[in-house]
Amino acid sequence: MKITNVRSWIVKIPWDHNPGAGMLRDPGSRAFIFVQVDTDAGITGWGEVTTYPGPVANRAVAAYINEIGEWLRGEDPSQIEAIWQKTFRAMTYVGTRGATTAAISAVDIALWDIRGKVLGQPIYNLLGGPVRDRIALYCHPYGNQSPETIVPAAKEIKASGFKAFKMDPMLPHLHVGNASFLDGELDAEVEAKALETLAAAREAVGPHFEILIDAHGLYNVPTAVRLANKMAEYNIHWFEEPVPPESWKALKQVKEQVATAICTGERLHTRWEFVPIFEGGLADFIMPDVTWTGGISELKKIATMAEAYYIPISPHDASGPVNVMAGAQVMMTVPNFYKLECHRYDFSGYNILVDQPLDVRDGCLHLTDRPGLGIELNRETLEKYEVTGAGTANG
Numbered sequence: 001m002k003i004t005n006v007r008s009w010i011v012k013i014p015w016d017h018n019p020g021a022g023m024l025r026d027p028g029s030r031a032f033i034f035v036q037v038d039t040d041a042g043i044t045g046w047g048e049v050t051t052y053p054g055p056v057a058n059r060a061v062a063a064y065i066n067e068i069g070e071w072l073r074g075e076d077p078s079q080i081e082a083i084w085q086k087t088f089r090a091m092t093y094v095g096t097r098g099a100t101t102a103a104i105s106a107v108d109i110a111l112w113d114i115r116g117k118v119l120g121q122p123i124y125n126l127l128g129g130p131v132r133d134r135i136a137l138y139c140h141p142y143g144n145q146s147p148e149t150i151v152p153a154a155k156e157i158k159a160s161g162f163k164a165f166k167m168d169p170m171l172p173h174l175h176v177g178n179a180s181f182l183d184g185e186l187d188a189e190v191e192a193k194a195l196e197t198l199a200a201a202r203e204a205v206g207p208h209f210e211i212l213i214d215a216h217g218l219y220n221v222p223t224a225v226r227l228a229n230k231m232a233e234y235n236i237h238w239f240e241e242p243v244p245p246e247s248w249k250a251l252k253q254v255k256e257q258v259a260t261a262i263c264t265g266e267r268l269h270t271r272w273e274f275v276p277i278f279e280g281g282l283a284d285f286i287m288p289d290v291t292w293t294g295g296i297s298e299l300k301k302i303a304t305m306a307e308a309y310y311i312p313i314s315p316h317d318a319s320g321p322v323n324v325m326a327g328a329q330v331m332m333t334v335p336n337f338y339k340l341e342c343h344r345y346d347f348s349g350y351n352i353l354v355d356q357p358l359d360v361r362d363g364c365l366h367l368t369d370r371p372g373l374g375i376e377l378n379r380e381t382l383e384k385y386e387v388t389g390a391g392t393a394n395g
């Protein structure tokens, strides 16, 4: 079997996924990047690199995917490890983070999808077989901007059967969102409002529901320490990315001074960037993103590294149906799994992209024995919402 064609898709679907969060990008729609790998046997594999930050980055990832595709034409798609090594070394001469590794991830996921379809097996059976029968999820609430808005959202999620959600109650009030790290400080009013919102959320869901806090790597060391410790009073399950991802020393300083568990890793790329986390004891949970860190091949390896340190793994969701299914396929086989991130408890935004709805019940994703990823992207939907001239502001 030979690879005959590799192409990227940038699609943008109407989806009010962040109502009320006007400072976030595109509150009324959401862009997705997929990769399609075709073979001469008529089998197609799907990958994804969704939610790379912004249209320029989306185009960069798509361009890298297309370049890898040129190299892979004529290659045997079963040679997943060899292709990973070849593309990784070829693409990362000046560094291993960013769009190149994301493109490699997308292709790797598609190759595992093809392999599963060829063998008639779900990917989890190719990775050693399942150690569980469902994948526990956590999601994000609407309305984390105020105590008034978080309460109905939190109750709705709990009523749906989920047992955990994650929020960043600071983010809606930061003036420029994720780009705001200048001095790493947090405005006192924003901090007070965030704590009120967290208190309301805790009150709404009761003492046993897991509330995760995402700091999005926005703070300096003293600010992160102060915020994490104040939030620890509300029994948060983890405090995520307290400082930007570049400094292990800063993370170490935070880890040593806070009374809550630390999670990090969505912006760490490949197994090598996790070595200092494990060796330095810098996190209680890790959260690599399957579509950013190196794909299914890499996620399985990082999970096994974490297992050796008794660190639970909880894959990040860069938000897309292939992302969720790829992470879930790996986590079916991983003993040290905590929960898989998903964007909303309601999967309707993802389901319009795939051939059958994802099976989510009682806060868990139930996988089937369908081969490969277990889902097929709907090409009519991709064509309908494809961003033409992906280079415009809508890309």
Ligand SMILES: [Mg+2]
Residues within 6 Å of the ligand: 214, 216, 240, 241, 266
């Ligand atoms: Mg995060």
